[in-house]
Amino acid sequence: MRSRSDDIRKRIEKRKKQRERTSTRQMETKLPWTEDEERYGFDRMTSYESGPVDEENHPLFRKEVFIFKLLASACVVLVIAIMFRNPTPALDPAREFVTKSMNEEFQFAAVSDWYESTFGKTLALLPTTDSKNEEAGPADTKPQYALPASGKILEDFGENGQRITIETGQGAAVEAMNEGLVRFIGKQDGFGQTVVIQHADKSESWYGNLSEVDVTLYQYIEKGTKVGKATDNDDGTKGSFYFAIKEGEDFVDPIQVIQFD
Template identity: 60%
Template sequence: MNSRADDIRRRMMKRKKERERMDKMSDNRFFSTEEERHGFDRIPSYDMGPGEGGHPLFKKEVFLFKILASACLVLIIAIIFRSPSEKAVTFQQYVKHTMDQEFQFAAVSDWYENQFGKPLALLPAKNSGEEKENEVASDNEYALPASGKILEDFGDNGQRIMIETGQGAGVEAMDEGLVHFVGIKEGFGKTVIVQHADKSETWYGNLDKIDVNLYEYISKGAKVGTAMDSDDGLKGSFYFAIKKGDDFIDPVQVIKFE
């Protein structure tokens, strides 16, 4: 008799545990993943909320290491600049030269577009809808900045030539590139400097009016400004220069003038 009663109690306890387990599964069904509903283990998620350690791609240890390395680099450079040794002087000159160099936006943009087919989003983009004015013949690689005659040769100053034009004549870009200077340059007056993909620069000086904006990407033949009128108001003139690296070159070697 006792044995039968014990057996009944065991069955009741078993059913009670089974009900509790089923109730627990029912409560957790709304919070379980698709994998758990089909008997698989939960796949770990990297979606972390506030206070759960941040994004997995951001590692605090690596970030702190980079800050420490940057601080050490700055400290080392500061020590070298304070050192009077000859080796330190050589390094100082290299750092100064590097910091003085202009970043070649046009060259980087041209390389990126040739490699990947689209201009880099962080760099100024070319305006594909802009029409090219005064297209030159196919056998001429560059566009003439303006029609006119040379009044001052490159040998007279070693930097530029002076071109005589008609009154109020427009000055056009020799080639496409990035406008990286707009303002007054000593010896050039009101000037526009265009940086090209081959790392060369063209300078257009002695302008009466400027028609481009800083960091604008312009096409070959685009109008950069207007030549300054002469004192008698019958003619106009502007300065034109080509710079490669740290040196100016004679524009006549690159462009055939009339």
């Protein structure tokens, strides 16, 4: 009777050892080493730092969404480029909306000025010049503006409430009164062929009645850069152009800003 019970115990112990060996072999096959979390009784935490990453389940990246955004951006740029190259009048409202969105709602020149005053360097998207590295004068001094062209005033601001008319020599160059971003080139009511420059203080200088334009849209130009050429008078002896300064929604008298001869 005793030998039978001993035999049963041996069988039980043998089976127990077999189960332990099987369990150990499975654990070694599944996990060659033990993570810190499991060593202290916690579940293993998922990590994206090493090993192959499943892009579909990655919390910070989805390939399909990225490709869709890339293609959508390329399509938008292509459509806008075609729209600005096509002179069809039906597209004028769309072009006007894009121009307004890129200039009036986002003040490029103002952002550039803020960046420079905050970080001391020119915004990377804009070209740098040696004049940018010069030390600024006292904060209370008034900015010095360049005279757009030498000449005399034929029509003052009080006659129309928007601009003045300046008489120049034949074929005279018209220059920018201050640095800024060219935000508009085209026809304007009461100004004719016009170039509008947006400055860092959000003001705008308008140069109208031009026979030629020497700048491009969205070009960042320095003070004194040639904007265009004044239109010659009928007799061919003199020329003239329109000049205006706009602050916010209102035009101001340029004579109050720039000293004319």
